[in-house]
Amino acid sequence: MRLSSVRALGTRLAFAYFMMLPAAGCRSSLGAQAMPTASSIDSLARTLMQRERVQGLALAVIDAGAVTHVAAFGRRSEAGAPLTTGTVMYGASLTKAAVAYLVMQLVDEGRLTLDAPVRTLLPKLLPEYPDYADLATDTRWGDITPRMILNHTTGFANFRWLEPDKRLRLHHAPGTRYGYSGEGFYILQLILEEGLGLDLTAAMQHRVFERFGMTHTSMQWRPDFQENLADGFRADGSIEPHDERSRASAAGSMDTSIEDQATLWAGIVRGDGLSAASRAELVRPQFPITSRHQFPTLDTTAGSEHAAAALSAGVGVVTFTSASGPAWFKGGHNDSTGNMVICLERQRRCVVLLANDVRAERIYPALVRGILGEISMPWSWEYDWLAR
Template identity: 55%
Template sequence: MRAALFLGFASMLIMAAAPADARRFAPLDLAVRTAMTKTGARGLAITVIERGKPVFVRTYGARNASGAPLDPNTIMYGASITKAVFAYTVMQLVDEEKIDLDRPLATYLAKPLPDYGNLDDYGNWGDLAGDDRWHRITARMVLTHSTGFANFSFLEPDGKLRFHFDPGTRYAYSGEGMMLLQFVIEKGLGLDLSAEMQRRVFDRFGMTNTSLKWRPDFARNLADGWTAVGSVEPHDERSLVRAAGSMDTTIADVARFAAGFMRGDGLSAKRRAEMIRPQLPITTRSQFPSLQPEAAPADRWAGLAAGLGVITFAGPQGPGFFKGGHNDSTANTWVCVKNTSRCVVILSNDVRAENQFPAIVRAALGETGAPWGWEYGLPAN
């Protein structure tokens, strides 16, 4: 019965964009089709959220090289949008006083962080022996990407985890930091992150086709990906739960999450506001490489800051926030305007589509002021 209700809801999402709204969303539909023609992208899924409701859910193109169509229930890689969903989960723990955003994470652990050694499932904590700055890291620093770590230690020349700056002093994107917070939740609080996110997020919103870990039933309707050179990359069957980015999902499920988040479901008003307020100014010309030097003040993006698990910005429609996701064959983005409670989420199984995300978002929401140049490495404007 419950599954049937969820399937019915998915159908309603699709129907909502059919005859009544066809004309209203015709410019967006044209923008997506134009973007795919320009880039050669093979597959894309999109939803528009207005005042806590999905009003448009549509898919375009193929999910694999055989040409099987992408549909609203096709399993796609969530990539780093996982981090925003993780942050939402963490803020529930903050609401319940299980975690304090500003309490050092080390105080939740039974022994010093480096004593846990290097753990394949989490991180190379043993590499931090001799540098006591790990004592300072808090959940807020993790969620604002200000731990001082590289994105991942395997990107370091010697593969070792180290601090590049004092924790909390600047923004530098770090999946490794997210994994530290997951480690503390699991080993310090004794919680199973996969079970917590299932209960707190996926079950709450009826996200029946979403998981942090591969499920065999996903194979029935699965999206492979296309790389920048147009080669096919099979979908990765991720066996490890990774707060930094292991989530598989669908556009129908992401629509449910984004709508619920905008309604304020599951969080106190205070914690939701904390997630999307500017926490830490961002001082680099672009997001990547993550450890680039800070830019001169005149070359920084005005109004750009880290929220908790998202990036906040100031635009012509007022404040907004966004979160991207990317790998060699995936391009995702979630962009919201706070004052109008309008959002767009794009999931693409073809990384080439990313080049046209600014045009698609503009067609969906108007000019938001989202910092595409910072996100994708273009000059400040």
């Protein structure tokens, strides 16, 4: 479906549901647009899911930094077991934003500097590690910093296995252009583990997940997840069994539930556990993004479609200028997963979406518009198929 059609449907549905609001509808302390009722949100979600045959979707709404609604719809397995708000789902690249929150805690403690070059952050040269021997003849690797990794400006492809020869290489000088890269987060994990002596799984558990009471979240597989676990549904409706990840990956190994993600993002919006300066740094526009789409990551084609949104890289998130002021978002995707978090900074208002069916991404523009109103979210940059 083209973006114009998605927008039109979203506008009609949003208008219908906002008209159902009681006169004393909830309004934030900043005088922002009234939020729809929980029942209206749920009804909209079910309507859109039916349209695109989405098998499973969970959502949470945050307003003024507090969780106001959490819900789950559909099924979590081929057998029809229901998806619940406690179902363990794949977090995908939402993991990167959670890891960024850990990094900013370390910055607050003076244990890590965002602009320190990687050549100074490891006990030995990066190419001396077996996974990075491909970089031995390109000294530019030493200029990479944690900020560049978190801004996605390292110069790497998303993953080396997407290269024709499966080898790691720099496509441009670090810090010169945006290009989404999981490879960068592998280096960040190396810095945390080899340079600082942290265990990523333990550090995330103690510093992030336990802080926010996230009892169904982990960077590695836990056997207790099995009792309420979501398998995935691909675009053709076929099943993708949940992957039991035995090793933590900063790029995307987090298993989680919508209940846990709701508390995580509410805490991030409030800035719990961070200094005011580090919380501001998370969502400060730091590197302009001029590409027409996020993927393919090495495509340098520029476009003017999103100029008004002022897309920029923050620390682990993408920032933009919405109709309601500063905003930011983070997605997570694979062949059977579609996750998205969108937050309005001034209102401390967010929509958190986890889906174990990649087709859910087709309904996100209309669903978010029905909850937050028209916020000028650059959907066709995030999802290039919307512009086809």
